[in-house]
Structure formats: structure tokens, C-alpha cells
Amino acid sequence: MSWFKDVLVDTLATLTIIATVLIGHPILTWLVWGYTGLLLLVKFFVLFGGDFLNLMDKADTKAPEWYNHMLYGTNTAVLCWFSWWYLGIAWGAIWVISFITQQKINASRAD
Known part of the structure; x- marks a missing residue:
């Protein structure tokens, strides 16, 4: 599991989201909103900016895609289960954009 350090931030984000919906602490809520917005913005830049896609291609990770x-x-x-709809939709968008970005990277590596 040497790849675990490559996904440590994503794993901590997931644990923070779970803690936030269960506890509902205001600081955690703001943290989740801020991280989600920042990550969504970065994913859009990577998806639509060719130079950013090239940077992502160089940042090789050993983590499996399924993780x-x-x-x-x-x-x-x-x-979505806890009815945090806006954040759920945002994370769904992050998921889809990440998949599309990975497909673009894989296609550019095959060329």
C-alpha cells in the first residue's frame, strides 16, 4: 500500500465528510464546503485547460483508479443520503470530471 500516501488527502476528505454529516459541527461544515469548492475549481481547470492536463499527466500516482x-x-x-444536496451534486461533478480527465490522460499516454 505504498500508494496510500498518494491518496491520503482524498481519504482524509472522505473521513471529514462522514464526520461532518454525522456531527454537523459548523467548522467542519465550512471546511467541507471550502475543500469541495476548491477541488471543483481545480478539476474544471484541469479538464478545460490543456496545460493543466499536461501537469496532471506528469504527476503520476501509483494509486489504483478504483480507489x-x-x-x-x-x-x-x-x-446525498444525508440530504446535503448541493455538496452531493458537487462531489458527483468532481467524480465525473475526474473520470473524464483520467480518460484524457490515458488517451494521451497511448499516443
């Missing part, structure tokens, strides 16, 4: 899908799916499901 990120599991985390993003968990985040989306937990937020």
Missing part, C-alpha cells in the same frame, strides 16, 4: 472512484462515490452517496 478514487470508491472515495468519490462514497462522498457523493453520503452527502
Whole structure:
């Protein structure tokens, strides 16, 4: 599991989201909103900016793709289950954009 350090932030984000919906602490809520907004913004930049996609291609990770899908799916499901609709939709968008970005990176590596 040497790849675990590559996904440590994503794993901590998932644990924070779970804690936030269960506890509902205001500081955690703001933290989740801020991180979600920042991550969504970064994902959009990577998706629509060619230079950003090249940077992502160089940042190779050993983490399996299924792990990120599991985390993003968990985040989306937990937020929607607890009726945090806006954040759930945002995490669904992050999940889809990440998938599309990974497909673009994989296609550019095949060329």
C-alpha cells in the first residue's frame, strides 16, 4: 500500500465528510464546503485547460483508479443520503470530471 500516501488527502476528505454529516459541527461544515469548492475549481481547470492536463499527466500516482472512484462515490452517496444536496451534486461533478480527465490522460499516454 505504498500508494496510500498518494491518496491520503482524498481519504482524509472522505473521513471529514462522514464526520461532518454525522456531527454537523459548523467548522467542519465550512471546511467541507471550502475543500469541495476548491477541488471543483481545480478539476474544471484541469479538464478545460490543456496545460493543466499536461501537469496532471506528469504527476503520476501509483494509486489504483478504483480507489478514487470508491472515495468519490462514497462522498457523493453520503452527502446525498444525508440530504446535503448541493455538496452531493458537487462531489458527483468532481467524480465525473475526474473520470473524464483520467480518460484524457490515458488517451494521451497511448499516443
